[in-house]
Amino acid sequence: MNTHISSENLTAYADSAVSAHERLEIERHISACSQCKIEVDQLLRVRELLRPHKNYPVPPFFASRLIAKLNAENKRSTLSDFVWIAKRLMPGFAIFLAVVWLWASSKTSDVSSVAEEYFASSDSTSAMALLAANERDLTTEDVLHLAVLEPSDSE
Numbered sequence: 001m002n003t004h005i006s007s008e009n010l011t012a013y014a015d016s017a018v019s020a021h022e023r024l025e026i027e028r029h030i031s032a033c034s035q036c037k038i039e040v041d042q043l044l045r046v047r048e049l050l051r052p053h054k055n056y057p058v059p060p061f062f063a064s065r066l067i068a069k070l071n072a073e074n075k076r077s078t079l080s081d082f083v084w085i086a087k088r089l090m091p092g093f094a095i096f097l098a099v100v101w102l103w104a105s106s107k108t109s110d111v112s113s114v115a116e117e118y119f120a121s122s123d124s125t126s127a128m129a130l131l132a133a134n135e136r137d138l139t140t141e142d143v144l145h146l147a148v149l150e151p152s153d154s155e
């Protein structure tokens, strides 16, 4: 009574796929063990619910076609997740870079023309182009340095 009946044996019991001796042992155990009794009851309930569909014919190669379909679905969703995240992050990232760059430029060069140029650009793509065009003035290290080390010094 110390060890519970394994799930495999409980399933076999629910399927009436055990010997008379095993059946007796399992019934003796579950009469004293609520945990195993609950599991058996759930298995029997599932069998009962599935009974009307017991003889539903499975089309040929169903399993292999299902697996192939699931694999294809999996690949597609991983790719579309990536595209979705990239699309979501790109404008924010571009704006972040533009703001950092604008702010950095304000320390060294004519900020009004830079701001004018930026706000004239209607979308993040041209903000990126603007950044790329002015790459020589500001390195990636500068952007990271300014963003990480002096985030509050914008007065």
Ligand SMILES: [Zn+2]
Pocket: 003, 004, 005, 029, 033, 034, 035, 036, 037
């Ligand atoms: Zn038990």
